[in-house]
Amino acid sequence: MALVLGAALAVLPQVDGMGGSAVPVMQALLPLLCCAAILVVFGFAVFRRWVAALILLLATVMAAVPAAVHPPRGQVAAAIPQGQDRHTFAVLSLNVELGQADVEATARKIRESRPVAVAITEATEGWVGRLMKEPDMKELLPHRTGTLPRSGSTGTAIIAAVPLTEESSIWPAGGSRFEQRVAVLTPPKGKPVRLAAVHTLPPTSGGAQQWRTDLRELGQWQRSHRDLPLVMAGDFNASQAHPAFREAAEGLADSASDAGVIPLPTWPSGATVPAFTQIDHLLTAQLETRSWATFEIAGTDHRGVGAVLAGE
Incomplete structure (x- = not known):
């Protein structure tokens, strides 16, 4: 036995x-x-x-x-700038579950963290509009990617404190796939940073093959976009326990390694069953992680993730 x-x-x-x-x-x-x-x-x-x-x-x-979440080694570690003179910036990521997450609590988290950008999955135009009506939000995050759906789970957005240039999606929106927004952020100092807001199809309800395809394409995309420091943040619907995710993340540093080798769960949140798996990630290339943490927002079944990063 x-x-x-x-x-x-x-x-x-x-x-x-x-x-x-x-x-x-x-x-x-x-x-x-x-x-x-x-x-x-x-x-x-x-x-x-x-x-x-x-x-x-x-x-x-x-x-x-x-x-386990392993610290970057070898080629990944060598590509991360080291030193105390690097400029630091925060990035947040949150799945807002069909645009239902508490905008007041989200705004409070943004005011506390002062992120350079927030990656939002399952976003709707109405939810982002309500968020922007919260105190300080228009001043803290005046820049954003394009128009979102009015409802549903397909919408993905990047809102930022610095000017951004939206690039072509990792793959065209449509069908059963969620939007994958990509933008180059231009901070007041340091190199521009490319941010990809990721949301793959879950492997349940007959979507396992498409899920594997999504992750494979994410891996191919990230390995061909290394001309700038890179952040991939969002709901990958996959954990370190999935070989398809480990392959997709190959060559990237997982910011969660700052919190230790045991993956801190991000799903489900606010449910009867306690969170047991980490499917929300913040992966980087050519950047150093100074801190990483999860946070809870009412109204969504995902915990958010946030990291303070350092770059040239």
Whole structure:
């Protein structure tokens, strides 16, 4: 029994390309599965089944290591500017769940963080309009990307404190895919920074193959857009436990590594079930992470993520 359970657990974060949604969903549940496995290990130990306990413990470690958030190494680490004289700036990302997130709480978070930009997924024109009516918002974030849908989950926006130039989408909007906004931010000092606001299709409800395609295209896009420092922020609908996400993020630094190797969950938020998976990310190239954290906003099922970054 321990051998079968251990083998299944150890292999789970390595499996990709299989049809259907079952495998991606199980991979998203990997943190919970690892916790359950540890309880079983203790159970084996109580009954002095030491070999079974050791097998399952080793399998749990093998499953957890790929799903951990690792600090940048090698070529990624070498590409990040180091030193205390770099200029710093904050970036926030939030899925506002069909434009239902509390705009007052969002505005309060923006006033606290003073971000250079905010990436917003599931945004609607009405939600952004309500946000801009909150005190200080027009002054703090006077720049934005183009018009949004009136309703639904497809809209994505970038609002910024500095001038921005919107670029072509990572892929054309339409069909079952969400908008992927891209803009080059021009700060008052330092290099321009390219920000991509990301929202992939979830792997559930028959969308697993499109989800894999979305992540593959994100990976291809980010590897071909390294002429400027890069930030990819948003709802990837994938965690470190998914091989497709790890491949898409290859060569990028995950800002969450600042908070440790155990991924802090971002979904679901405000639900009966506690948050158990990190599917909202802030990935960077040619930038150094000074701090990273999640935050909660009422009215959305995602926690937001924010980071203070440093660049040339």
